Amino acid sequence: MITIDVGEGETHEYASGITAGEVIQNVHGKKSGAVAAEVDGTERDMSHILDSDCKVRAINGQSEQGLYILRHSCAHLLAQAVTELYPNAKPTIGPPIDHGFYYDFHMGPIGESELKEIEKRMKELVKRNITIEREEHGNDSLREMFAQNPFKLEILDDKIGHDVGSSAYRQGEFVDLCRGPHVSTTSQLRWFKLTSTSQAYWRANSDRESLVRIYGMCYATKEGLKTRQRQLEEASRRDHKKIGKEMDLYMIDELIGKGLPVWLPNGEVLKSEIERFAVETEEAYGYVRVTTPVLGKKELFETSGHLPHYSDGMYPPMEMDDGEYYLKAMNCPMHHLVYTNSKRSYRELPLRIAEYGTVYRNELSGTLSGLLRVRMLSMNDAHIYCTLDQVASEVESNIRMAQEYYSTFGFEDYDLRLSLWDPDNKDKYIDQPGNWQATQDHLRQIMDGLGVEYTEAVGEAAFYGPKIDIQFRTALGREESMATIQLDFAAKERFELSYMDETGNENGEVFVIHRAPLSTHERFVAFLLEQWAGNLPTWLSPVQVQVITISEKHKSYAQKVREKLEIAGVRVSVDDSDNTIGKKIRTHRKVRPSYMLILGDDEVQNETVSIRDRGGSQKNGVDLNDFVSDIFAEISNRSKVLSLTE
RNA sequence: GCCACUGUGGCUUAGAGGUAUAGCGUCGCCUUGGUAAGGCGAAGGUCGGGGGUUCAAUUCCCCCCAGUGGCUCCA
Numbered sequence: 001m002i003t004i005d006v007g008e009g010e011t012h013e014y015a016s017g018i019t020a021g022e023v024i025q026n027v028h029g030k031k032s033g034a035v036a037a038e039v040d041g042t043e044r045d046m047s048h049i050l051d052s053d054c055k056v057r058a059i060n061g062q063s064e065q066g067l068y069i070l071r072h073s074c075a076h077l078l079a080q081a082v083t084e085l086y087p088n089a090k091p092t093i094g095p096p097i098d099h100g101f102y103y104d105f106h107m108g109p110i111g112e113s114e115l116k117e118i119e120k121r122m123k124e125l126v127k128r129n130i131t132i133e134r135e136e137h138g139n140d141s142l143r144e145m146f147a148q149n150p151f152k153l154e155i156l157d158d159k160i161g162h163d164v165g166s167s168a169y170r171q172g173e174f175v176d177l178c179r180g181p182h183v184s185t186t187s188q189l190r191w192f193k194l195t196s197t198s199q200a201y202w203r204a205n206s207d208r209e210s211l212v213r214i215y216g217m218c219y220a221t222k223e224g225l226k227t228r229q230r231q232l233e234e235a236s237r238r239d240h241k242k243i244g245k246e247m248d249l250y251m252i253d254e255l256i257g258k259g260l261p262v263w264l265p266n267g268e269v270l271k272s273e274i275e276r277f278a279v280e281t282e283e284a285y286g287y288v289r290v291t292t293p294v295l296g297k298k299e300l301f302e303t304s305g306h307l308p309h310y311s312d313g314m315y316p317p318m319e320m321d322d323g324e325y326y327l328k329a330m331n332c333p334m335h336h337l338v339y340t341n342s343k344r345s346y347r348e349l350p351l352r353i354a355e356y357g358t359v360y361r362n363e364l365s366g367t368l369s370g371l372l373r374v375r376m377l378s379m380n381d382a383h384i385y386c387t388l389d390q391v392a393s394e395v396e397s398n399i400r401m402a403q404e405y406y407s408t409f410g411f412e413d414y415d416l417r418l419s420l421w422d423p424d425n426k427d428k429y430i431d432q433p434g435n436w437q438a439t440q441d442h443l444r445q446i447m448d449g450l451g452v453e454y455t456e457a458v459g460e461a462a463f464y465g466p467k468i469d470i471q472f473r474t475a476l477g478r479e480e481s482m483a484t485i486q487l488d489f490a491a492k493e494r495f496e497l498s499y500m501d502e503t504g505n506e507n508g509e510v511f512v513i514h515r516a517p518l519s520t521h522e523r524f525v526a527f528l529l530e531q532w533a534g535n536l537p538t539w540l541s542p543v544q545v546q547v548i549t550i551s552e553k554h555k556s557y558a559q560k561v562r563e564k565l566e567i568a569g570v571r572v573s574v575d576d577s578d579n580t581i582g583k584k585i586r587t588h589r590k591v592r593p594s595y596m597l598i599l600g601d602d603e604v605q606n607e608t609v610s611i612r613d614r615g616g617s618q619k620n621g622v623d624l625n626d627f628v629s630d631i632f633a634e635i636s637n638r639s640k641v642l643s644l645t646e
Numbered sequence: 647g648c649c650a651c652u653g654u655g656g657c658u659u660a661g662a663g664g665u666a667u668a669g670c671g672u673c674g675c676c677u678u679g680g681u682a683a684g685g686c687g688a689a690g691g692u693c694g695g696g697g698g699u700u701c702a703a704u705u706c707c708c709c710c711c712a713g714u715g716g717c718u719c720c721a
Contacts, residue, residue, distance in 0.1 A: 198716030
């Protein structure tokens with residue numbers, strides 16, 4: 001007999017040789033929802049045999065741990081279906097991921113209809129209730145099993161040196177090299193759906209074999225799957241491309257070129273509101289503003305290090321009669337020249353040089369997407385020139401500034417990331433390990449001092465220094481960088497930046513902080529539209545008030561309302577066409593004005609307005625002058641909520 | 647850039663080897679209307695572009711362009 005601790009202070013006696021699954025069933029019942037077991041803290045299959053005293057816990061399919069196992073098993077199920085349908089397909093790797101799993105195969109192209117076929121086969125395999133069994137093998141035996149699959153052999157090769165043997169999991173004809181654990185039979189996998197296919201490279205290396213990746217989602221329950229599907233629907237409802245089109249914010253014309261959005265009048269209003277806010281904020285933070293050209297000579301970008309380190313991101317050169325010119329991918333080289341244009345004193349530092357401008361980056365065509373990834377980037381950029389002692393307070397005030405911005409714009413869900421260089425990939429960076437070490441430690445100290453939470457990411461630094469990135473998730477769950485604060489230790493040498501210090505000596509220890517808290521205007525607007533599902537706070541709405549008349553009798557009063565609002569600086573549009581008011585409301589909904597004012601006999605008579613907000617809330621008989629002063633206040637406060645119908 | 651998929655009037659879309667639906671929108675007329683579809687009528691498409699196969703192509707094949715999802719990259 002063995003003694004098993006089953007949790008909550010209980011121990012049970014069982015005959016040696018009992019399986020973990022039997023113990024769990026005995027303790028929690030048949031319908032416990034357990035998919036695997038934890039035996040003395042190690043994840044095990046349900047079929048794991050217990051032959052000594054131990055602790056056994058059930059892993060529920062709905063826990064994060066359990067979902068991971070379900071999804072992993074689902075990836076195997078997918079591989080089983082694929083290899084049955086396509087005997088030549090070679091499975092490579094197939095891990096669980098957020099919401100589901102994927103599996104990469106070396107095989108021919110797969111279309112939508114094939115995807116459906118594969119899913120159908122997976123469902124059949126589920127119905128057949130196939131047992132999933134663990135097998136232990138030595139390396140030789142494994143090599144024999146996977147002799148036909150060079151990818152699996154390569155994985156085995158990597159294990160040489162720490163040859164501990166390995167496990168494989170078998171379900172029917174299908175065997176996969178795997179650590180496990182897995183669910184016990186295919187019938188435990190019910191709530192999954194294949195979602196898409198894509199291409200991936202073996203070992204994420206574009207020089208290696210191209211593979212077909214099949215994505216799926218998988219949950220423990222029908223509810224879980226449904227919820228996720230609803231989430232995706234909600235995300236597509238918030239898609240900035242769809243909303244941007246409805247609101248007439250921007251267009252992309254193939255004759256102009258991809259990745260080159262045009263801001264339409266409504267979008268331009270939104271963009272300039274953001275800019276105006278940034279100008280005000282930066283004035284308060286002590287910035288000065290400049291304008292620099294969009295192109296510059298090759299020698300400039302050689303000096304800055306862009307050509308050796310960032311040439312892939314730049315457009316090819318333009319041959320002119322006096323040399324080669326490049327479109328700028330960044331403003332910093334030009335700002336450095338602004339700095340050196342005059343002799344600087346310590347009294348001027350920190351010198352904060354800001355610019356509204358556009359930079360041009362040669363992004364790979366396949367990565368472009370709406371406003372989220374473009375080739376012409378409009379940004380509120382700035383470079384701060386300061387001494388080492390001033391770095392901390394400048395970085396801190398920039399983090400604070402970013403937080404103030406996000407709070408005003410209504411963003412709450414973001415993470416700070418410390419982006420470090422990758423010493424194993426020195427080509428991408430300026431190779432000065434000592435400087436990397438020092439600046440990275442410095443940023444780390446600053447963040448620790450602020451007590452903010454952050455993660456660290458190797459290989460995400462700029463070529464000239466480490467950075468603090470602020471990461472957002474798009475509605476579809478993809479992570480994107482919003483803002484960046486970069487500490488540049490290289491510019492001072494490359495551009496001979498210096499200042500006269502307190503002792504009257506020339507000092508070359510000038511650090512540069514590159515920062516862009518509002519991302520690019522393109523990406524920022526995309527985030528904003530997703531965040532608000534297009535229902536922007538009033539101060540940002542391209543049309544703040546839409547006036548709707550009930551009949552032509554009310555036209556002149558509508559003009560009076562318009563004038564009063566315009567004098568108060570409110571963006572107002574009047575629809576006095578002879579359509580029904582239901583139809584007018586429906587039409588204007590798309591542009592998402594904060595408020596619609598319905599004007600009829602009552603309003604004319606009493607000099608009032610009937611207010612209808614975007615949510616359909618209604619407030620009638622509001623004095624016209626009160627409305628004007630209330631909306632003026634709502635706009636000047638940059639209020640996040642629409643309060644005038646309360 | 648790489649892989650896959652998609653591309654039909656301003657928008658959403660049906661369809662199929664014989665030059666094509668429907669709704670919304672637009673325009674006109676009627677309706678003078680109180681909060682998310684009032685009525686009638688009209689205009690609008692060389693079915694992304696170019697080549698090929700065919701008596702015939704928007705439909706099949708090839709190339710290109712663009713969009714979408716990924717890979718890679720990144721604000």
